[in-house]
Amino acid sequence: MTLLAVNNLTKYYGKTLAVNNISFEFESGRCVALIGPNGAGKTTTLQMLAGLLKPTEGTIQFQQDNKKDDIRSLIGYLPQFPAFYPWMTGREFLIYSGKLSKIPASEVEKRADKLLERVGISEAKNRRISTYSGGMKQRLGIAQAIIHRPKLLMLDEPVSALDPLGRREVLTLMEELKNDLTILFSTHILSDADEVSDELLLLHQGEIVEAGPMDELRTKYQTTTIELSFENNLEAYVAKLEQLSSVVKTSVDKNIVHVTVDSIEEARQEILTNALEEKWPLTDFSVNRASLEDMFMKAVNG
Amino acid sequence: MEWITLFNKEMLEHWRNFKWIWVPLVLILLAIMDPITTYYLPVILENVGGLPEGAMFEIPELLPVEALMMSLAQLSSLGVLVIVLMSMGTIAGERKSGVAELILVKPIRYLNYITAKWSALLLIVWVSLTLALSTSWYYINLLFGELSFTDLLLTIFFYGLWFSFVITLVIFFSVISRSPGLVAAFTIITTIAMSIITSLFGKHLTWSPSNMSGHIEYAIVSQELTKDLMMTGLITLILIGILIVGAQQIFIRKEQIN
Incomplete structure (x- = not known):
């Protein structure tokens, strides 16, 4: 079943063309990598899908049971440089995110604790976020993006800013999450895409230059x-x-x-x-x- | 429910940032500073000395209502600055730091996001103002003579509207600009421009919010709720409503990131 269908999506910043008439769709259960060099339009595309930016042209369609539902409740989003409230503890932020995502009060604390365990920052959960390392923030960022069990998880350059250790941890986490969720993530590091994704979207200068399942593309570009x-x-x-x-x-x-x-x-x-x-x-x-x-x-x- | 969650977060933030402590303290200080120093001026001059032999000093007796106006004058200048600085980062700061990007992808209504922040700020301002004017009222009764409790309530209520208007301006500009500094500058410039325009076209702008202190003074002196004061209050409320709706509309239309 098609989870997301994007048609002729275009975005101008003033006169600068950031995303040029892109169309793609994918089914639920896939892990899709949006790859491309810096400035290709990856972040802009994800921000439009998350509802943070308005497309200049084009449509974004989510498969949803109830047309009245707020699309934002179906997606989890982690920006490239997630910022938190430094005066909150990790646990407080996660509970706050959960409540804003309409998780019942009776359940939100239990879910937050479980999730902190799962992403591996439960020892630090009662510390203020200002004391967290980059990798811990990234993991808290993933936790806040999945606490409401979204259908689509969007991660913008989830591992690019991390050291090798943190990168390995986040990639492993993504590998686990793949089983429960549809993931769309952007990266400019090709080996990361190679490792976790089943499908690729190649973005270059705001246009999709190639797209398809990983193995199909491999065959297509097989060098002899x-x-x-x-x-x-x-x-x-x-x-x-x-x-x-x-x-x-x-x-x-x-x-x-x-x-x-x-x-x-x-x-x-x-x-x-x-x-x-x-x-x-x-x-x-x-x-x-x-x-x-x-x-x-x-x-x-x- | 969603609104309460947003509001509670603001309250917790203001508490952890010590705003609940320093804002009331500063406003109390500003409110009592002038009446008290004026009262003790002769004693101060005597102790400091340095006056030429035979210099005569005629310090006019201050009426209680005039002393109260001294408090309001301080609050109108430095007090406004304090509440603007206290609130300038509320929305603009979140947008600048990027945390807004995490919050605004949650399925929340933008109006709730704005009004929860606005209400939390108003609560601090009203509590601080009540404490400040009550303290001032206590000293005025002690030093200058009687000022009724009703006069105090009337002052708190109508002057509180003026402060609420200032906070609403901050919220409005926060939606337009991402820089807390610019938000503060826009707000201060607007209040100054309003008072200049009000004094230039005084005849036609009797009910301008900038005239609030003046109308409060008349009402206390004449011991009645004057029509001018009521109308100024009403106009201020209407402007607050327009600004909040305007802020929400801009928020919806404008992209809040980048």
């Missing part, structure tokens, strides 16, 4: 190259490789030979058979999987 390295006598083997029927061309970069081929399967068979028969001194043989980075560069550069 095989990389080889040899112990010695590189040139001799390059010459031999070029005579093989499945090889289109070769190029040498440092000590690695990049072999462009028509079909990975055929070329693998032919190269390995030759290598075995002629006892090539191979040190490395790898089939190049399309990395997100390649995908991104290709999509952006056309």
